[in-house]
Amino acid sequence: MGFILLKLKTKAAIVFIKKLLILATVFYFFSTNAMASEEDFQLHGFFSQGLIDVNGSNFVNDDGDLSAELTELGLNGSYQLSSTLRLAGQVVYLDGGNRYNDGVRVDYALLDWSVYTNKNLQINLYLGRYKNNHWLYSSTRDVPFTRPSIILPQSVYFDGFRDIAVGADGISVKVSHSSDSLGYFDFNLSTGVSPISDEQTKIILSDHAHGDMKHTYDLQASLYWQPVLSAWRFGLALLDSDFEYSAAEQGDMFIDANITLRRYFANVLYEGESWEFSSEIFQERFIFDDFYYDGFTQDVIGQGMYVQSQYKVNNDLNLLLRYERFYANKDDKKGHDLEDSTQGLVPSYFAYQHDITTGFSYDLAENFRVQFEYHYIKGTARLTPVVLPNPHINNSKNWKLWAVQLMYWF
Amino acid sequence: MYPYQLDRIWNKLTYSGLGVAPITIISPEALIDAVKKTPGAIGYVEKLKDENGFYIIEIKD
Numbered sequence: 349m350g351f352i353l354l355k356l357k358t359k360a361a362i363v364f365i366k367k368l369l370i371l372a373t374v375f376y377f378f379s380t381n382a383m384a385s386e387e388d389f390q391l392h393g394f395f396s397q398g399l400i401d402v403n404g405s406n407f408v409n410d411d412g413d414l415s416a417e418l419t420e421l422g423l424n425g426s427y428q429l430s431s432t433l434r435l436a437g438q439v440v441y442l443d444g445g446n447r448y449n450d451g452v453r454v455d456y457a458l459l460d461w462s463v464y465t466n467k468n469l470q471i472n473l474y475l476g477r478y479k480n481n482h483w484l485y486s487s488t489r490d491v492p493f494t495r496p497s498i499i500l501p502q503s504v505y506f507d508g509f510r511d512i513a514v515g516a517d518g519i520s521v522k523v524s525h526s527s528d529s530l531g532y533f534d535f536n537l538s539t540g541v542s543p544i545s546d547e548q549t550k551i552i553l554s555d556h557a558h559g560d561m562k563h564t565y566d567l568q569a570s571l572y573w574q575p576v577l578s579a580w581r582f583g584l585a586l587l588d589s590d591f592e593y594s595a596a597e598q599g600d601m602f603i604d605a606n607i608t609l610r611r612y613f614a615n616v617l618y619e620g621e622s623w624e625f626s627s628e629i630f631q632e633r634f635i636f637d638d639f640y641y642d643g644f645t646q647d648v649i650g651q652g653m654y655v656q657s658q659y660k661v662n663n664d665l666n667l668l669l670r671y672e673r674f675y676a677n678k679d680d681k682k683g684h685d686l687e688d689s690t691q692g693l694v695p696s697y698f699a700y701q702h703d704i705t706t707g708f709s710y711d712l713a714e715n716f717r718v719q720f721e722y723h724y725i726k727g728t729a730r731l732t733p734v735v736l737p738n739p740h741i742n743n744s745k746n747w748k749l750w751a752v753q754l755m756y757w758f
Numbered sequence: 759m760y761p762y763q764l765d766r767i768w769n770k771l772t773y774s775g776l777g778v779a780p781i782t783i784i785s786p787e788a789l790i791d792a793v794k795k796t797p798g799a800i801g802y803v804e805k806l807k808d809e810n811g812f813y814i815i816e817i818k819d
Contacts, residue, residue, distance in 0.1 A: 387781060387796065390781075392773065392779075422773065424773065424775070426772075426775075426778050434778070436775040437775070438773070438775060456774065456775040458775050472776075474775070478775065479774040479775060479776070481774065481776060487774035487776065488769070491769070493769070494766070494769050494773060522776070619760065619762075619763050621760055
């Protein structure tokens with residue numbers, strides 16, 4: 349038996365929703381499975397275009413000029429096949445300059461099977477290309493109006509790893525459980541692999557890597573808990589993934605390599621009437637075997653975190669303040685070892701990246717928003733290429749960026 | 759729960775493929791009409807003139 353929830357549009361609706369706890373709910377229950385065909389298919393999308401200016405790094409472009417390489421477009425459809433099966437897919441076009449590969453891609457394309465549903469338990473299985481649903485903003489990191497800032501905290505949402513972290517082809521399970529005494533639980537488990545383009549290989553390794561990089565294994569899990577009637581929610585997440593690099597037969601500077609990335613997260617979210625607070629903290633282990641020469645091994649532990657607050661001045665205006673820290677190697681926080689081990693080729697500031705961000709968003713009309721932000725950044729550890737960085741162009745320890753983006757969604 | 763939280767949940771469902779958000783209705787009258795016409799539908803309104811054809815759950819503070 350399926351049910352359909354109908355939602356009121358317009359600002360007046362917001363007042364209605366607000367009164368949800370004290371006013372009447374109309375409940376219409378029908379003992380039939382039939383649904384009107386217009387409700388079976390839903391089409392949604394978003395358009396956004398921005399301007400971004402980075403001074404002191406090649407985060408977006410190499411020349412440092414004002415850039416319009418801040419485009420995010422998406423179109424998605426959902427089709428209900430039966431009361432328990434649904435098809436869903438989204439196509440996006442992204443352009444972020446140097447941040448990631450630009451172009452059209454299939455963001456997700458999946459079969460959603462509602463395996464079990466009762467009053468307190470809901471289990472869904474997603475088959476196909478699913479989105480990463482494990483971190484606070486991972487599932488909609490490219491959907492402008494769903495995220496707190498245009499540029500997400502790079503410690504967690506590193507754009508250089510975007511195409512790998514955004515989702516995968518495989519299987520994902522979501523279990524939601526609500527208990528009157530303990531609260532609300534969400535558990536997610538996923539395993540799958542992501543295709544890695546030549547561009548992405550260069551973004552991670554180096555411009556000189558001409559071979560193929562393959563994502564061979566990926567297991568992720570997360571658990572969220574919201575106590576009964578609480579504005580707080582707490583989460584834990586894990587990631588374990590393996591990659592293989594096969595060097596090109598001719599002209600490759602590198603040899604075959606194995607790469608392992610493991611990450612452990614904790615996060616917290618507070619959603620009050622005017623104030624919001626969120627934070628994610630993580631540790632990652634990056635193991636690198638061979639690559640430069642047979643027998644080479646690098647095993648480093650990185651650490652990152654951000655704390656963020658948002659304040660709703662009114663229904664339209666939202667302010668943001670965020671502080672973020674990231675260390676590529678927790679045993680070399682100042683980067684002296686990095687600089688020494690490369691004979692000064694890679695400056696010490698490539699060992700960390702700390703960011704202070706402030707910004708606002710303003711709703712110009714329903715589903716139409718402008719967002720602005722300014723970042724002051726110390727360090728370059730989250731610039732690409734990751735493995736063999738580019739200190740020639742990123743020759744500044746401190747750098748800044750501002751960005752403005754217009755967005756519309758339906 | 760605040761309105762922005764509901765919007766956030768529904769946006770996450772809609773734009774990540776996880777689920778389906780509610781269908782948006784323009785006015786309270788149209789909502790009542792749509793709930794009446796759609797098998798299995800749920801909606802919430804402030805006032806209801808005609809109570810025929812609905813199951814009603816009243817939520818008090």
